[in-house]
Amino acid sequence: MHRFAGILVIFVFALTGSVAAQARPDFSGTWGAPDSLTIKQDARTLTVTTRGETRTYNLDGSDSRFERRSDSGTTSQLTAQAKWVGSALLITTTTVSSIGTWEDLEVYSLDYGPKLTVVRVGTQTTRPMMYTTTTVYVPIAPAMPSTNQRSVEALLEVPRPRQRGADGPHREADCRERQALRD
Numbered sequence: 026m027h028r029f030a031g032i033l034v035i036f037v038f039a040l041t042g043s044v045a046a047q048a049r050p051d052f053s054g055t056w057g058a059p060d061s062l063t064i065k066q067d068a069r070t071l072t073v074t075t076r077g078e079t080r081t082y083n084l085d086g087s088d089s090r091f092e093r094r095s096d097s098g099t100t101s102q103l104t105a106q107a108k109w110v111g112s113a114l115l116i117t118t119t120t121v122s123s124i125g126t127w128e129d130l131e132v133y134s135l136d137y138g139p140k141l142t143v144v145r146v147g148t149q150t151t152r153p154m155m156y157t158t159t160t161v162y163v164p165i166a167p168a169m170p171s172t173n174q175r176s177v178e179a180l181l182e183v184p185r186p187r188q189r190g191a192d193g194p195h196r197e198a199d200c201r202e203r204q205a206l207r208d
Contacts, residue, residue, distance in 0.1 A: 048112055050135040056162030062141070071107060071114065071133075082107040082116055099123050139164060 052071065056062040065072040072081045082089045084107055091103040101122035108115055113134040120127055129147040136142050141162040148155050 049109055050112055052114070052133055052135065052141060054141075055165040056141050057165040058161070058163050060160075061165070062143075062162055064141075080105070084109075084114075093120075136161075 051066050052064045053066045054064060056064070060075055063074040066084075069084055070081050071084055072079060078093075080089070080091055082105055086106055086108050089105045089107070091105070093101045093103060095101070099122060101120050103118055103120050105116055105118040110132075113132050116131040116133070118129045118131070120129065127148040129145065131146075132142075132144045134142050134144075141164075143160045143162070145158045145160075146155060147157075
């Protein structure tokens with residue numbers, strides 16, 4: 026009996042793990058408002074391109090390393106770790122530069138609509154202050170499977186008002202109304 030219960034527990038955990046893995050969203054696509062943001066995602070990495078800068082994050086929590094050159098010519102070293110928190114992706118980036126070391130956070134989540142929300146929490150190096158920004162992006166060119174593509178197009182479709190006299194079942198009624206006005 027205990028052996029059966031143990032196998033059942035393992036089966037439930039395996040099933041729960043596969044359901045949790047399926048619940049992770051795919052952020053892939055081109056997103057806009059106020060800036061353009063392009064994301065490519067596969068099982069191992071998330072690549073984000075914005076303002077001419079491309080960063081690729083490892084989704085397994087291991088370090089991703091980047092360099093950033095400022096307008097003044099100084100170079101900063103960035104180390105980022107990405108991890109899933111429920112259906113949101115949390116990216117923690119540590120920056121080491123000549124003016125100091127600080128840590129920034131970004132949280133990527135898909136909201137209804139579909140909309141991509143990115144919350145950024147950063148520190149200012151010249152003062153002991155933090156800032157938070159929230160940017161909501163809408164799909165410009167979603168990279169989704171064809172079945173979801175039709176759903177996105179239906180969500181984005183704007184209903185058009187019926188035009189009087191257009192072909193279809195309303196044309197005959199429109200003609201009768203005009204005739205009644207003339208009589």
